[in-house]
Amino acid sequence: MTMRFVTRLALGLSTAALPGVALAQAGWTPGSEIVGQPIQVTTNGTTNTLVLNPGGSASISTPGGNVVPASWQAANGQLCLSASGATECVPYNNPFQAQQARNLTSSCGTMQTWLAQATNQGPTRSQRGERGN
DSSP states (O other), X not given: OXXXXXXXXXXXXXXXXXXXXXXXXXXXXTTTTTTTSEEEEEETTEEEEEEEOGGGEEEEEOTXXXXXXXXXEEETTEEEEEETTEEEEEEOOSOOOTTOOEEEEOTTSXXXXXXXXXXXXXXXXXXXXXXXX
């Protein structure tokens, strides 16, 4: 796997969104459901694993065992992933659900399948500190 392919893949990984879909939940923080969770991204028959870390760093693990450092941000209805000096952004308007694949087209025109292996739980009533609990 060439570094150019890995860079293009890393940029294509940022396509985790469904355009035109309104925010699924009031108070949802984009990316919060997948931070620290592995996401399998399949492009052209190759599956890489993406992990978005707290603080904006990310890593992309290839089938050959290479780990490509990256960074990410989710803001203004977009998820952006940067690697090897290039950045690609895509619409990102609703949370991922664990084990529910999304077929997405990257801004470079590549069809990808994103599959979050697990997602983080949102706060419960008792965690929010609401009165009367």
